Amino acid sequence: MLNYRVIQTINGLPKIFVRMASENGTKKPVRSKYFDLNEFLKKVSVTYKAGKTLEKSNTVMAGYIEIGDVKTSRATVVGLPGSPGSHNDFKYMKEFFEQKNIRLVCFNWPGSEFTPGGIENGYYNHERNSYAKAVLEKLDVKNCNRIIVCGHSRGGENALQLANILAADNWPVIGAALLNSPGFESHQGIRKRMGVIEFLGNLIKLNSRLINYFLHPLLDYFYNKIVGLRVANGAVAAAAILPLRTFAFDEQAKSIDEVRTYPNVKTFYGFGAKDFLIETHISDEFAAAFIGSDHYIIHDKTESAATIPKAKQSYLSGKQFVTANFTEEGHYLQKTYPEFIIEIIDAMVQVDEQKQQQEST
16 A cells, blocks of 8 residues: 655755555655656747857757746856756755745756757857856846856856856856866866767767767767766767866866956855765865865764854855865765755855845945
């Protein structure tokens, strides 16, 4: 006999339905169903600049989600997924955003499962940033009250760059959050496979129907089984592989220096010491580059709860940078520590709210 009840998942994750199996009168939990944010998916036509020198124009139907009311929300978080990745990269944070009355806007990169097209792109950062800004312009995000750009993994590199681009264009950017972002050098997730990635990338760029017939099943296997990251199919894997060739490790320091010129853009960098893609020494080096930051080392949930008020106070007392090493965590901080990240984002919002209150008195 099966019945259902609503429970609160551990560590404060969203409430979900869990099946309970009755066996001799004893209820035993059955593994809960996978959940996503696909019910919130919307589409919008977006034209953006593409090519090495942005000499081309490309139009795609961008898939995105928008959770929260722009008129009443305290701020808007722009979520940038990884590679592969989607709006579901941030699904574990949805309930926390709602509790804090913070709006979430997350779009999907061209070629992904939810934004078909764009395979002819070079997937360079300036091209990705052009697409990101075009989506945000189409959604009129510039006219919201506050913007925080939050990127996971490959999206973290773009998050810092996009925050700088928007700030330079007088958008109301108040923060950037980088989760499991790459550092200044090639990490093991791509370094060990760079020859294969380059070879596959060259085949992908041919965009031949005959080649794709054989290539896409291979890419599906390569990404799901060898790299260890889930993709929907071979076509999505093809689009996910291309950005792995265009990391801009040598531009990361420049991005940090640039964001320093915008002291109102509070920045957070968090990483897991057990990340299976990015070595700890690379993450440590990247964290150290945020000179003057308050750095926190977090071993477990108890320590996380104790650190939250300290990290929030870092921003409230005037610090621009906060970094954190989650020593027992891997590549998905937005899944394992969503409550910590949302409190960090909430602190960024509080700083700007206090600033506006002071200016109005």
